[in-house]
Amino acid sequence: MDLKAYLAQRREMIDRALEEALPEEHGLAQMLDRAMRYSLFAGGKRLRPILCLAGAETVGGSPEAAMPAAVALEMIHTYSLIHDDLPFMDDDDLRRGRATSHKVFGEALAILAGDGLLTEGLGQLARAGLKGLVPPDRALAALDVIARAAGKKGMIAGQVVDMESEGREVDETVVRFIHNHKSGALIAASVTSGAILGGGGESQIEAINYYGRSIGLAFQITDDILDIEGDPELMGKETGGDEDRCKATYPGVAGRDRSWEVAQEMVAEGRAALSVFGREADSLREIASYFLTRRK
Amino acid sequence: MDLKAYLAQRREMIDRALEEALPEEHGLAQMLDRAMRYSLFAGGKRLRPILCLAGAETVGGSPEAAMPAAVALEMIHTYSLIHDDLPFMDDDDLRRGRATSHKVFGEALAILAGDGLLTEGLGQLARAGLKGLVPPDRALAALDVIARAAGKKGMIAGQVVDMESEGREVDETVVRFIHNHKSGALIAASVTSGAILGGGGESQIEAINYYGRSIGLAFQITDDILDIEGDPELMGKETGGDEDRCKATYPGVAGRDRSWEVAQEMVAEGRAALSVFGREADSLREIASYFLTRRK
Numbered sequence: 001m002d003l004k005a006y007l008a009q010r011r012e013m014i015d016r017a018l019e020e021a022l023p024e025e026h027g028l029a030q031m032l033d034r035a036m037r038y039s040l041f042a043g044g045k046r047l048r049p050i051l052c053l054a055g056a057e058t059v060g061g062s063p064e065a066a067m068p069a070a071v072a073l074e075m076i077h078t079y080s081l082i083h084d085d086l087p088f089m090d091d092d093d094l095r096r097g098r099a100t101s102h103k104v105f106g107e108a109l110a111i112l113a114g115d116g117l118l119t120e121g122l123g124q125l126a127r128a129g130l131k132g133l134v135p136p137d138r139a140l141a142a143l144d145v146i147a148r149a150a151g152k153k154g155m156i157a158g159q160v161v162d163m164e165s166e167g168r169e170v171d172e173t174v175v176r177f178i179h180n181h182k183s184g185a186l187i188a189a190s191v192t193s194g195a196i197l198g199g200g201g202e203s204q205i206e207a208i209n210y211y212g213r214s215i216g217l218a219f220q221i222t223d224d225i226l227d228i229e230g231d232p233e234l235m236g237k238e239t240g241g242d243e244d245r246c247k248a249t250y251p252g253v254a255g256r257d258r259s260w261e262v263a264q265e266m267v268a269e270g271r272a273a274l275s276v277f278g279r280e281a282d283s284l285r286e287i288a289s290y291f292l293t294r295r296k
Numbered sequence: 297m298d299l300k301a302y303l304a305q306r307r308e309m310i311d312r313a314l315e316e317a318l319p320e321e322h323g324l325a326q327m328l329d330r331a332m333r334y335s336l337f338a339g340g341k342r343l344r345p346i347l348c349l350a351g352a353e354t355v356g357g358s359p360e361a362a363m364p365a366a367v368a369l370e371m372i373h374t375y376s377l378i379h380d381d382l383p384f385m386d387d388d389d390l391r392r393g394r395a396t397s398h399k400v401f402g403e404a405l406a407i408l409a410g411d412g413l414l415t416e417g418l419g420q421l422a423r424a425g426l427k428g429l430v431p432p433d434r435a436l437a438a439l440d441v442i443a444r445a446a447g448k449k450g451m452i453a454g455q456v457v458d459m460e461s462e463g464r465e466v467d468e469t470v471v472r473f474i475h476n477h478k479s480g481a482l483i484a485a486s487v488t489s490g491a492i493l494g495g496g497g498e499s500q501i502e503a504i505n506y507y508g509r510s511i512g513l514a515f516q517i518t519d520d521i522l523d524i525e526g527d528p529e530l531m532g533k534e535t536g537g538d539e540d541r542c543k544a545t546y547p548g549v550a551g552r553d554r555s556w557e558v559a560q561e562m563v564a565e566g567r568a569a570l571s572v573f574g575r576e577a578d579s580l581r582e583i584a585s586y587f588l589t590r591r592k
Contacts, residue, residue: 028473029453031460036448083411088403107384108459111407115379116448118411122418123443130436139436140426147419152332152412157325163404164327177324 003286007050013063014049014070015041021071021124035105035113036120039078043096043236045296047219048073048190054283055191055208058274061198068128069142069193075121076150077186079114084159086110090245097236122147134197142193149189158182165248175248176217183223184216191284207273208284214270215288221263222291224249225256234296267292299582303346309359310345310366311337317367317420331401331409332416335374338392339532341592343515344369344486350579351487351504354570357494364424365438365489371417372446373482375410380455382406386541393532418443430493438489445485454478461544468549472513475546479519480512487580503569504580510566511584517559518587520545521552530592563588 022040025033049070056066085092085100086107092100102110122143129139148154158181165174191212195205226235227242228251242249250259270288274281318336321329345366352362381388381396382403388396398406418439425435444450454477461470487508491501522531523538524547538545546555566584570577 025448027453028470029448029456029477032448032453032456079411083407086404086407089407108382109456111379111382111385112452112456114411115375115414116452118414119418119443119447119452122415122422123440123447126418126422126436126439126443130433130440136432136436137426140422140432143422143439144419144426147415147422151415151419152321152325152328156408156412156415157323157328160325160328160405160408174324181325 001282001286003283003290006283006286010050010053010063011046014046014053014067014074017067017071018074022075022120031105031109032112032116035101035109036116038104039082039101039113040075040117042078042098044074044078046074048077048186051187051190051212051284051287052194052197054287055194055200055212056198057194058191058208058277058281058284059195059198059200059204060280061194061200065134065199066194066197068125068134068139069146069197070190072121072125072142072146073186073190073193075117076146079117079121080150080155080159080186082110082114082117089159089163092237092241094237118150138197138199141196145189145193145196146186149185154181154185154189155183158185162248167246168248170248170253172250172253175250175253178248179217179220179250180213183220184213187216187219188212204276207276210273211270211284211288214266214273215291218263218266218270218288218291221250221259221266222294224251225259225263226294226296228256231295236296264292297578297582299579299586302579302582306346306349306359307342310342310349310363310370313363313367314370318371318416327401327405328408328412331397331405332412334400335378335391335397335409336371336413338374338394340370340374340392342370344373344482347483347486347508347580347583348490350583351490351496351508352494353490354487354504354573354577354580355491355494355496355500356576357490357496361430361495362490362493364421364430364435365442365493366486368417368421368438368442369482369486369489371413372442375413375417376446376451376455376482378406378410378413385455385459388533388537390533414446434493434495437492441485441489441492442482445481450477450481450485451479454481458544463542464544466544466549468546471544471546471549474544475513475516476509479516480509483512483515484508500572503572506569507566507580507584510562510569511587514559514562514566514584514587517546517555517562518590520547521555521559522590522592524552527591532592560588 052066052070053063082101084090128134129136158178162178192209195208230239232239267288271285348362348366349359378397380386424430425432454474458474488505491504526535528535563584
């Protein structure tokens with residue numbers, strides 16, 4: 001398959017759905033909508049929604065069936081970036097080559113835009129179930145998976161431990177905790193919620209969840225490596241930021257070679273979990289391998 | 297009915313459910329749980345969950361049927377207080393007689409604790425539907441109502457316009473917008489989601505929603521009046537804060553007498569909307585009247 005064309009086509013499909021889900025608004029609180037849209041339409045890779053739609057296809061569902069979860073995931077991912085970029089968190093001025101939300105709108109509106117995206121993401125998934133666009137029980141199961149991954153035992157826990165670890169001596173276990181929670185959980189929830197909305201059976205969903213957890217870790221390790229070796233122009237942000245901020249990173253605790261080894265291992269494990277599927281899992285397979293060659 | 301005893305009994309019931317929903321945790325991210333619990337168990341009045349359970353009873357449901365929504369509402373209300381108290385928002389050091397979250401845990405953890413409460417609130421309501429503790433379609437309908445009220449066209453819009461109005465000349469229309477959105481929307485969603493989970497019919501839910509919107513405005517107007525005339529000791533916070541910060545308030549734009557008139561009118565309208573119900577709506581009636589006599 002032509003992965004590049006596939007990703008571009010999916011990005012377009014997802015952007016259309018996001019545009020529908022968060023149209024421009026006029027009214028007293030329009031600055032809020034502007035701030036939400038500023039970050040949601042900032043040229044993201046749409047990795048999580050792409051994985052979500054691919055999860056649905058892998059179990060024989062249509063990508064459209066998973067779109068409400070895909071939209072929720074991108075909104076939630078975007079909210080987490082806005083909040084993480086704040087001065088007292090990771091303090092980033094640049095994201096995807098553009099000024100971060102609080103730089104443009106101020107801290108207050110940035111926080112509220114994040115809050116709005118999180119609420120809207122989960123809300124519109126519930127609405128899709130209510131309207132029968134997706135079966136109600138599947139909508140609830142997807143909401144459960146996504147809220148867990150985004151919540152206090154998932155993404156937010158990862159951010160807390162990540163912040164607490166700055167400038168401290170930590171070991172590989174802690175870095176794994178951070179990566180598995182801060183980014184791995186939502187990546188796993190992306191394919192898993194897709195498989196749920198696509199109508200997958202229990203063992204299929206389990207296999208896809210295992211795939212998601214494996215490639216989630218691989219993704220974050222390659223992210224750490226790109227922060228050292230990547231091209232700032234391609235990535236739309238300065239490299240070397242992790243080291244400057246004494247961030248806990250995989251190369252930092254395990255060395256570059258071991259990190260690369262683990263990333264490769266995780267991709268192999270993720271692909272192996274897909275052995276129960278035939279050609280319909282090819283997109284998930286290709287995406288996993290792409291993590292090892294990506295340059296941004 | 298003995299309203300004081302009723303409220304105390306309900307508070308206790310709700311506190312037990314909240315304790316179950318957010319137990320103490322140990323682990324790498326335990327500071328997050330501590331921050332979430334610090335604000336959730338800070339002696340709140342539990343007004344929104346009480347209204348939610350009363351909404352269920354009014355349509356003939358059991359209060360237990362509405363508990364997952366009640367828990368979600370209190371978590372979401374608490375998250376909004378944490379974020380609103382932040383320095384670049386309303387900048388409050390004291391809430392319910394205790395130091396606010398960012399004063400104790402720092403800005404970063406306060407923001408994340410808020411994020412966690414919002415995610416957990418909506419997530420556990422979805423989970424209740426998934427497990428069949430409440431019927432799936434009702435869980436989705438309650439999620440929809442609550443997410444709308446909490447989101448970009450509800451509470452968050454109210455906070456945005458409230459902040460933008462500080463120090464500016466605004467009129468009664470703008471203050472009404474702020475009050476109806478910042479606090480009214482979630483109060484209305486409280487009784488409405490309760491009526492939904494209690495199994496109310498469409499016209500019953502409509503009547504209860506009208507009641508909620510009316511008393512939501514009344515509550516916020518009396519809040520403004522209490523900020524001028526209330527007893528700081530009873531309220532657990534300094535009074536006069538609205539004026540110090542040049543906040544848009546009802547007495548500020550319409551005068552004390554007109555404000556009082558509107559509050560009374562709103563309570564009367566709210567009670568009138570309940571005329572389709574018999575004695576089973578007495579708790580909602582009493583709560584509405586209590587807004588006019590409350591001292592904190």
